[in-house]
Amino acid sequence: MAAVVSGFSKLSKNDKIKWLAEHHFENDQNTIDTLITYWNSDNQLQQLHDEFTENTISNYYLPFSVAPNFLINNKRYTLPMTIEESSVVAAASKAAKFWQTRGGFKAEVISTQKVGQVHFMYTGDVEQLLHFFTSLKPKLFTAVSEITENMNKRGGGITDIELKNKTTEIDNYYQLHCTFETVDAMGANFINSCLEQFAKTLITEAKEYSGFSNLEKNIEIIMSILSNYVPQCLVKASVSCAIKELPSTPLLSSQQYAEKFVRAVRIAEVEPYRAVTHNKGIMNGIDAVVLATGNDFRAIEAGAHAYASRNGQYTSLTHAKIQDDIFTFSIELPLALGTVGGLTSLHPLVKLALLLLEKPNAKKLMEITAVAGIAQNFAAINSLITTGIQQGHMKMHLMNILNQYKATESEKKLLIKYFETNAVTHSLVVTQIEKLRS
Incomplete structure (x- = not known):
């Protein structure tokens, strides 16, 4: 059983390791040496890494790889990919090479709206709350004017604030459902700062509102937080070619290949057990680019899987069809990404990754990342319907x-x-x- 320790975060890195060695590693010198081996020899760079998070004792390295030959909207890219799984980069590169001679990948951002919510409890008359919200809404915008000033100058800001009645799910539960445009920033800190100010203003204005009884003035804030479910921050990507341009072998003609591919995707659309693994393969490519560019892959994962379940059953994020002898394979998913803020200006390899992509804005990065996902999925299905996944x-x-x-x-x-x-x-x-x- 681990020993109880107080003030651990205030210990030096060496003292943290000393405590760990004594209480967890039986003072094994090889373990201590391993932790120290992964320190960066550049002290300034190591300090930067130490300050990314708390209680840092070493660095955990993942391969920083590249996948060349991606033709996206008629422009060539080499994609940065940070991932430990051995076949992912090779599969992405193979898919990119295949499609570069067949028109490449097409991608477009559909929308970029993000969401945050103030969750609160109110026990009074619903009509009075609606009247109150009518007068409150402009005051909410005013209350965050200093927070939103710079974002507004960049073309972003708050796009709307709605009052939502959720009392059918939980007694007395309401929310301020807020939508945001954060331009090239992922925007988590911006959104959360706005939401917390909304909550304060809601409480202050409720106490002064003459239409409320004394009981109704006692609105209780539960929490204020952004949502990683962003179904209106969408990007699409696709590939298509004549069926005759698809792979052909003595065992499988191009027509048979196309039909088998479409059936494989259709299975992922209707069978959740297959869909989860199918989408995991998509996220292999997406997460690798997200991580390499300093974005939050956990948020992207959560949002993508929620989107895959939006109609009540978990299903495939990609779709395939044959029409007029043309094979088309496409993906649609939410990707709330940023190219400014966070690690983008701090982590040296993140800066290099964005430079490799020619300093894309957030929309361009959304397109590139979606393409990484569909490329990965194409490569996986190609293997599954031909040689099997294990050979490669x-x-x-x-x-x-x-x-x-x-x-x-x-x-x-x-x-x-x-x-x-x-x-x-x-x-x-x-x-x-x-x-x-x-």
Whole structure:
């Protein structure tokens, strides 16, 4: 059982590690050395990383990779991708290469509206609350004028404030449902600052409103917080080509390939067990770009999966069809992304990632990120309906297994050669390593 500690956050990094070693790692020097090995040798850069969060003791590195050959709206991009899964970057790159000679990817932002809510309890007459809100609404805008000034200058700000009656779900429950345009910022801090001021103004104005009884003046604020469900912050991406341009083999004609592909997507549309894995593959590509560009991949994940469930059943985020001998594959999902604020001006690799993408605005980044998702999904389905997912995945996973068993460079060369013509399985790799070493 972990020991109780007070004032841990005030300890130096070395003292934090010393405490951990004593109470969790049996003072193992190798463990201590491992933590210190991953410190950055540049003290200034390490301090920057230390201050991103609290109780930092080391750095957790993920590969920073690139996927070239993405043709998006007739412009070429090399996508930055931060992810540990071995086959993701290779799959994205393969899909990009395939579609660059077939017109590339088309993408467009449909809307960029974001949402925040003030949740509160009110026990009085509903009609009086509606009258009160009519007079309150302009005062809410005025109350946040200093907060919104710079955002307004950039073309953003508060787009609307609605009073919503939620008493059918919870007794006496209401909300101020607020919508925002945050331009190139993800906007979480901006939205939350506005919401907290709305809550204060709501309470103040309610106490002074002559139409309320003394009981009705006692509005209780439960919380004020943005929502990561942003169904009006949408982006679409698609690819299409003549069926004859699709892959063809002796076992599967281009027409059969197209039909099988459409059926595979249709299964993900109607079968939640398949849809979850299907969409997880989409998020492999999306999360990798989101993380590389310093955005909040947890928020993106939550919003995407909520959108996949918006009609009452979890379903595919991508869709495929055949019409007039043309194959079309598309995706639509919410992506609340930013290219200013947060880590975008702090993390050196985030700055590099945005430079690699030629300093996109938020809308452009939404398009690029959606394309990463559909490319990943295309590559996955292509494998599933042809060779199967494991052949390519395990080929990429081979190096992980070899490193796990500390294979030497000479052993790696021999085993890579061997598995060029043999199926990769964990047990077979181990067997071949043992054979070499015996």
